[in-house]
Amino acid sequence: MNNIKVIDDYLLGNIDPGDKLLFDANMLLNNDLKDDISHQQKTYAIIRQYGRQKIKCEIIAVQQLLNNAPQHRGFVQRIANLFKKQ
Amino acid sequence: MENSKLSTVEQREAFFLALYKKAFPGFARYVARMGGSLEEAQDIFQDTLVIYYEKVASARAEIIVNEKAYLLGIAKRLWLQHYKATSKNEPLNDFDMVVVPDEQPATGKLLHYLETAGKKCMELLKAYYYDHLPVGDVATLFGYSGTHSVTVAKYKCLEKVRETVKQKSLNYADFIE
Numbered sequence: 001m002n003n004i005k006v007i008d009d010y011l012l013g014n015i016d017p018g019d020k021l022l023f024d025a026n027m028l029l030n031n032d033l034k035d036d037i038s039h040q041q042k043t044y045a046i047i048r049q050y051g052r053q054k055i056k057c058e059i060i061a062v063q064q065l066l067n068n069a070p071q072h073r074g075f076v077q078r079i080a081n082l083f084k085k086q
Numbered sequence: 087m088e089n090s091k092l093s094t095v096e097q098r099e100a101f102f103l104a105l106y107k108k109a110f111p112g113f114a115r116y117v118a119r120m121g122g123s124l125e126e127a128q129d130i131f132q133d134t135l136v137i138y139y140e141k142v143a144s145a146r147a148e149i150i151v152n153e154k155a156y157l158l159g160i161a162k163r164l165w166l167q168h169y170k171a172t173s174k175n176e177p178l179n180d181f182d183m184v185v186v187p188d189e190q191p192a193t194g195k196l197l198h199y200l201e202t203a204g205k206k207c208m209e210l211l212k213a214y215y216y217d218h219l220p221v222g223d224v225a226t227l228f229g230y231s232g233t234h235s236v237t238v239a240k241y242k243c244l245e246k247v248r249e250t251v252k253q254k255s256l257n258y259a260d261f262i263e
Binding site: 042 | 102
């Protein structure tokens with residue numbers, strides 16, 4: 001699976017100090033490896049954004065559940081009253 | 087909080103619901119006193135919960151002794167940032183708090199593509215790298231026979247998404263750190 005796993009270990013800090021040294025040296029000599037590392041970093045950033053979007057959607061759904069479910073009506077009303085007094 | 091207790095949508099729903107009940111009234115009272123609206127309080131509290139979730143799901147999660155105080159602390163700082171930005175148009179860099187950013191257009195396009203063309207892979211990668219779920223839980227959630235097969239699948243997905251990122255030739259500046 002080419003270098004996916006070794007870059008994963010390297011970027012997440014799951015690599016022995018000796019192997020890290022070797023990897024750092026490889027990186028200096030191998031431009032393709034450097035590019036792969038850069039693309040893999042971008043991939044992690046994309047995964048984080050995807051994760052944030054999904055978790056935010058779940059939170060918004062909880063907010064809607066609170067607003068609409070009869071068992072939470074008292075709670076929602078107490079919150080709404082705080083803003084009516086302005 | 088063990089991540090295995092936040093493995094499913096249902097578990098996370100119960101988790102967020104409990105946090106709303108615990109901390110939102112105090113924060114809403116604060117926003118109302120400051121002259122803000124209910125909608126502003128809700129928007130900021132949603133971002134607060136994203137930040138809090140990332141904190142507890144983190145691979146290096148610390149123990150949070152007073153959950154309510156911690157949530158209120160984050161929410162108030164986000165409110166102050168929002169208040170300053172909307173009332174005086176001041177820059178947002180007064181605080182070191184990590185704000186949940188809006189996506190950049192280039193990233194948004196790629197995300198949209200990945201959501202439609204590779205949703206299963208993105209869900210698997212999210213479970214590993216964002217939710218930091220235990221590997222056994224990921225195997226169960228995604229229907230794999232064991233930890234080895236789900237780990238192989240993870241690397242295949244990572245490779246597939248990395249290849250897509252490479253093909254799209256995006257600059258790192260397009261991504262939010």
